[in-house]
Amino acid sequence: MSEFDALPGLVDQLERHRxxxxxxxxxxxxxxxxxxxxxxxxxxxxDLTAIDYLGWGEKEVSGYIGTxxxxxxxxxxTQGYQVVPLPKPKRFAxxxxxxxxxxxxxxxxLQTWADEGEPxxxxxxxxxxxxxxxxxxFDLMGIVFDGHPNLxxxxxxxxxxxxxxxxxxxxxxxxxxxSGEA
Amino acid sequence: xxxxxxxxxxxxxxxxxxxxxxxxxxxxxxADIEATGDVMMxxxxxxxxxxxxxxxxxxxxxxxxxxxxxxxxxxxHTGFEKNMEHKTWWKAIPYAPRMDYVxxxxxxxxxxxxxxxxxxxxxxxKAVWMRTLLLELNRIHxxxxxxxxxxLELGAISMFWYAFREREQILDLFELVAGYRxxxxxxxxxxxxxxxxxxxxxxxxxFCDWMPNAIDDYExxxxxxxxxxxxxxxxxxLSIDDAIALGQSGPVLRGSGVDxxxxxxxxxLAYHQVDFRxxxxxxxxxxxxxxxxxxxxxxxxxxxxxxxxxxEHMEGEPWIADDRKVVLPPREELHTSMESLIHxxxxxxxxxxxxxxxxxxxxxxxxxELGCYVCSDGGPKPWRxxxxxxxxxxxxxxxxxxxDALIADMIAIVGSLDTVMGEVDR
Numbered sequence: 001m002s003e004f005d006a007l008p009g010l011v012d013q014l015e016r017h018r019x020x021x022x023x024x025x026x027x028x029x030x031x032x033x034x035x036x037x038x039x040x041x042x043x044x045x046x047d048l049t050a051i052d053y054l055g056w057g058e059k060e061v062s063g064y065i066g067t068x069x070x071x072x073x074x075x076x077x078t079q080g081y082q083v084v085p086l087p088k089p090k091r092f093a094x095x096x097x098x099x100x101x102x103x104x105x106x107x108x109x110l111q112t113w114a115d116e117g118e119p120x121x122x123x124x125x126x127x128x129x130x131x132x133x134x135x136x137x138f139d140l141m142g143i144v145f146d147g148h149p150n151l152x153x154x155x156x157x158x159x160x161x162x163x164x165x166x167x168x169x170x171x172x173x174x175x176x177x178x179s180g181e182a
Numbered sequence: 183x184x185x186x187x188x189x190x191x192x193x194x195x196x197x198x199x200x201x202x203x204x205x206x207x208x209x210x211x212x213a214d215i216e217a218t219g220d221v222m223m224x225x226x227x228x229x230x231x232x233x234x235x236x237x238x239x240x241x242x243x244x245x246x247x248x249x250x251x252x253x254x255x256x257x258x259h260t261g262f263e264k265n266m267e268h269k270t271w272w273k274a275i276p277y278a279p280r281m282d283y284v285x286x287x288x289x290x291x292x293x294x295x296x297x298x299x300x301x302x303x304x305x306x307x308k309a310v311w312m313r314t315l316l317l318e319l320n321r322i323h324x325x326x327x328x329x330x331x332x333x334l335e336l337g338a339i340s341m342f343w344y345a346f347r348e349r350e351q352i353l354d355l356f357e358l359v360a361g362y363r364x365x366x367x368x369x370x371x372x373x374x375x376x377x378x379x380x381x382x383x384x385x386x387x388x389f390c391d392w393m394p395n396a397i398d399d400y401e402x403x404x405x406x407x408x409x410x411x412x413x414x415x416x417x418x419x420l421s422i423d424d425a426i427a428l429g430q431s432g433p434v435l436r437g438s439g440v441d442x443x444x445x446x447x448x449x450x451l452a453y454h455q456v457d458f459r460x461x462x463x464x465x466x467x468x469x470x471x472x473x474x475x476x477x478x479x480x481x482x483x484x485x486x487x488x489x490x491x492x493x494e495h496m497e498g499e500p501w502i503a504d505d506r507k508v509v510l511p512p513r514e515e516l517h518t519s520m521e522s523l524i525h526x527x528x529x530x531x532x533x534x535x536x537x538x539x540x541x542x543x544x545x546x547x548x549x550x551e552l553g554c555y556v557c558s559d560g561g562p563k564p565w566r567x568x569x570x571x572x573x574x575x576x577x578x579x580x581x582x583x584x585x586d587a588l589i590a591d592m593i594a595i596v597g598s599l600d601t602v603m604g605e606v607d608r
Contacts (some may be wrong), residue, residue: 017299017541043426046544047570049555056559083536085559097542097553097570101426101440105447109542128206129429130190140263149204155256155607164264165566171268 003040008032022107026120029112033096033126042098042108045127048096048134050141053088054167090115092143096123119146140165201424201582208583211242211250220244226592228257234331235603237577241592248587253580258607266567270533271297272371274564278554279365281569282605285324286365287316288547289605294541295450296554300536301371301508307492308499309373314452315386316334316359316368316487317481317545322393323352324548325475325482330398331470332597336413339486341403348396351389351538358382371534372509373502383494386486393483401476413500414468418583418595421466429575430542432550433478434599437471439464444546456488468598475600478548508534533562542570549573569608573601 003164004013009028016019024032036042090113098108113119122145124130134145135154142163145151162169202209211221221242229239236257242250262281266274278293279286291313298305305313330345353363359382360366360375368375404410405581420430425438435442441462445453461477463470502509510529511522527536538560544553553570576599 016539017302019541045429046551047542047553047555047568049566049568051540051557051566056565095540095542095555097555099544099551101435101442107448107542107544124206127429128201128427129575129578131206132574136574150208153256155259157256164261169264171264 006039007035019107019109021111022112023111026112026114026118027127029110030121030123030126032110033123036098036108036110037126040108041100041102041104044099044101045096045123045129045133046099047095047097048109048130048137049097050137050143051093051095052141052165052167053093054091056088057085080114089113090118092116092141094120094143095136114143116142117144119144121146122148124148139163141168189335199419199424199427200419201427201584202585203321206428207578207581209249209251209584211244215244215249218244221249223250228254237596237601237603237604237606239580240594241532241589243589245588246588248253248584248589248592251528251581251584253577255574255577255603255606260608262608263569269564270562271536271564272529272533274567275369275371276367278569280604281571281608282547282549282552282573282602283364284327285320285548285604287320287369288324288545288552289569290367290369291317292543292545292547292552292554292569293556294371295545296541296556297371297536299541299543300481300539300556300558303372303503303505303508305373305503306500308378308496308501309503310452311489311492311496312374312378312501314456315486315493316356316366317451318485318489319352319355319386321411321482321548322479322486323349325479326352328477328548328600329404329472332594332600333404333410335593335597336410338407338410341400344396344399344403348393351392355382355386355389358385364492370502370509372505373500373541375502377501378493386480386490390483390487390490394480397476397479404472405476413594414472414598415465417468417591418587418598419466420579420583424582425466425579427585428579429574430550430579431575432548432600434470434547434550434576434579436462436474437598438462438466439470444544444551448544450545452489452492456485458482458485465559468594471598471600495596504568535560535562536564544570547572549576549602549605560594569605571605571608573599573603573605574608576601577606584600 004022008031009025012023092114094112096110096111100106120143134148137143138151139153139155140163205310221244223241224241226239226241238254240252241248262277266277279290326345330342333341337561356366357363360368368591387538420438422438422440425435439462441460443460446460458481461474463473506525511525516526536558538558541559542553542555546553550572552572555568556564557566559565
């Protein structure tokens with residue numbers, strides 16, 4: 001029994017690293033957010049983070065140096081794991097880090113999962129500060145927020161191609177715009 | 183301190199809110215003013231001396247009145263978070279302070295602290311106290327840069343020279359400790375990169391003795407200065423509920439009357455063992471934010487003194503944790519111990535491993551709540567790093583603060599939110 005049993009769409013409650021994570025269904029995200037704000041006192045959205053779990057746990061197990069094709073000189077380290085991490089339910093995780101600005105300060109992580117292209121309901125009506133946080137995650141991670149009144153790129157150019165924080169977006173090597181153009 | 187009841191679908195967030203609707207960060211010119219045809223759209227920035235970096239504001243002006251406003255950011259975006267995913271944990275540390283180049287040590291600590299939280303690593307007391315001391319010196323440094331530049335923009339040029347005189351002393355202290363004046367990279371996962379140099383304590387004491395007089399000087403110049411009062415009092419209003427709804431923190435939130443401070447609410451490092459006050463002023467205007475900054479500098483000096491009291495009795499104590507899987511072995515052992523050599527080689531080439539998991543770690547930076555989210559897959563590199571930049575959030579309040587403002591107030595308001603564009607754009 002915990003105080004969050006009544007949370008709409010609650011899937012799981014995790015206690016790790018002295019932090020509480022509440023995993024909720026994507027469809028009941030806004031209801032859960034309102035519940036947490038009005039019933040549990042989490043009036044402050046600290047942060048919104050989207051994570052791309054593409055390729056999670058697919059590297060070789062640790063201790064294995066090199067591959068059948070030889071060592072990759074660009075990656076001279078043993079890249080593997082000592083323990084293969086647990087699989088994730090969908091590609092993207094969204095973490096809403098909530099805070100209760102009150103006499104009883106505490107934090108919680110509201111987590112929900114989305115596949116590629118799956119729209120996530122906006123929480124801008126619950127916490128107006130979500131405006132730019134959601135635009136940033138749209139810009140860099142390509143998460144589409146359903147109902148956001150101004151969902152545009154925020155850090156990159158409007159005509160930028162791709163979403164850089166995705167795991168299938170390479171580091172560097174993007175086409176240079178003006179070089180060699182006639 | 184509770185927010186008022188919500189409306190779920192239409193209309194403003196709650197009754198009495200000044201937050202623009204439907205987009206909380208964009209102020210729209212009312213239709214009747216727009217219809218007069220006298221509205222002029224002005225591009226303010228991105229290259230303007232008073233934008234604290236490269237902030238672009240698209241402003242609708244009706245005479246001298248600001249009727250519409252939209253902030254455009256991203257000119258300094260350099261992809262820090264993406265880069266950090268491709269570095270080992272300890273090689274990612276120097277990225278963090280470069281985001282906010284005014285309060286660099288706070289940024290450095292928040293990343294190191296998050297990794298330590300994920301590792302569940304205990305830090306020796308000497309490192310804890312020294313970190314606290316440096317974070318507070320850095321807070322004074324950041325506030326000095328803020329008061330110097332913000333006052334300069336409003337015409338108080340002499341303030342700039344006064345503030346940068348003391349800033350220079352703080353930079354000298356940083357140089358004494360770490361060899362660098364900025365971006366010191368003095369915090370290592372597990373503690374400090376090196377022992378505290380001899381001669382640091384007396385120099386720091388000298389600074390602590392001097393600094394309260396300097397703050398008196400600043401206050402003499404500004405606190406009851408008629409021009410300063412007229413430019414700042416009643417300007418850029420932000421109510422408690424609006425500030426919380428917009429996620430404001432630090433001096434902006436305390437300038438709106440909430441005595442909220444992460445150092446008190448969730449003490450980290452040695453903050454539960456030092457005595458300090460959290461100043462807050464209820465007016466919610468630019469002047470209140472100025473008063474918060476001034477009062478905080480005095481409190482920081484007190485914290486630095488208390489840290490010195492402890493540190494002076496810690497001569498010879500370890501400054502970094504003795505965990506060979508994470509911390510580099512002492513240099514002299516490399517010549518005699520095979521195991522140390524192996525550990526050194528592994529940490530430098532491959533990096534240490536951080537157990538699978540995710541944490542969010544927040545501290546009170548000079549600008550407000552600075553958070554760092556790190557996610558590890560159990561390997562030697564971060565899977566995801568995300569910074570909750572207080573400046574990024576503070577800029578969202580510009581539209582609300584700028585309601586009913588004049589063009590001249592805009593400079594004061596943007597300045598009072600104390601943003602650093604490097605951190606906004608990351």
